[in-house]
Amino acid sequence: MRMSWPDITESLVFAVCLLVCRGTSPGQTPPATDIPRDTSFTPYSAWKSIRGSYPGARLVEAEISDGPSPLQDIVYASVGGRDLHLDLFVPADSSVAHPVVVLIHGGGWRSGYRQMEWPMARRLAARGFAAATVEYRLSPEAPYPAAVHDIKAAIRWTRKHSRDHAIDPQRLALYGCSAGGHLAALVGVTSGIPLFDGEEGDTSYTTGVQAVVDIDGILDFTDPAESGKDTGSAPPSAGRSWLGASFKERPDLWREASPLNHVNETSPPIVFINSSLDRFHAGRDGMILKLNTFHVRSEVHTIPHTPHTFWLFHPWFEETVVYVQDFLDRTLGTGHQRQ
Secondary structure, three states: OOOOHHHHHHHHHHHHHHHHHOOOOOOOOOOOOOOOOOOOOOHHHHHHHHOOOOOOOEEOOOOOOOOOOOEEEEEEEEEOOEEEEEEEEOOOOOOEEEEEEEEEOOOOOOOOOHHHHHHHHHHHHHOOOEEEEEOOOOOOOOOOOHHHHHHHHHHHHHHHOOHHHOEEEEEEEEEEEOHHHHHHHHHHOOOOOHHHHOOOOOOOOOOOOOEEEEEOOOOOOOOHHHHOOOOOOOOOOHHHHHHOOOOOOOHHHHHHOOHHHHOOOOOOOEEEEEOOOHHHHOOHHHHHHHHHHOOOOEEEEEOOOOOOOHHHEEOHHHHHHHHHHHHHHHHHOOOOEEO
């Protein structure tokens, strides 16, 4: 049977996504098989779910993005013999110290992989930002707050090795999408709190950050859009799977994991970049009110007529890049400091 060009392209994209979502790319050693993995969320699966409603959507991951190639599979921490990895994109000019962005993928705290954020990382590196896409433990492997501790450890590693990679440790931002956006916000507002900071990595380095980019990540787990899901005999929600209990069973845990409840005078500036779906904005407006109380700057950019996973696709990727880069330019500064 003769295949059309769209069918061939779709098959190739699917093959690449299968390789990457398993933590593998051509020439790499497959990850340990004893780590529980949920591979249900990939750019390809997201595209399949939206293509009927958004026939013009095109995967960004399937294309070559501008910017440098990464230093891959860097071990930033080990937990119980389990190595955690990041991929680091560094601008070509090593004579100056660059601001750095730690990128956190989405997937409902249970799926996804760090390579999903390579297109944005490449764009940021081309703009003069170092960019680290991080692996973190997902709910099939370890429940809350393991993912929070992992990201804090990645921040510590980035600061510890800043001179090795022309990074300015005082200009560090977090960027996250969906569950990654929630994690970016939670990590961003909980620096110095032992419960959240954990003990991974070199704890002599601070986990405070100077900016947060939250792309469609919820801020309040107790919002009915999240807390009302676990009823009847339906499978556990993503929140319950990650937190280990339903809202009815442990409302204190659901409040504890909500960034909204940890805003304080040291919270960093934050930009909310949102789809047109209200449920993924849960807690945003309340968080902005709290940030205003402490005179912490925030911004909101809602991209109309978009699916939740808009950042993975053209035509919305380019608009997302503009919002992210403009916010980081104004917050971290594009002027480079000599080492």
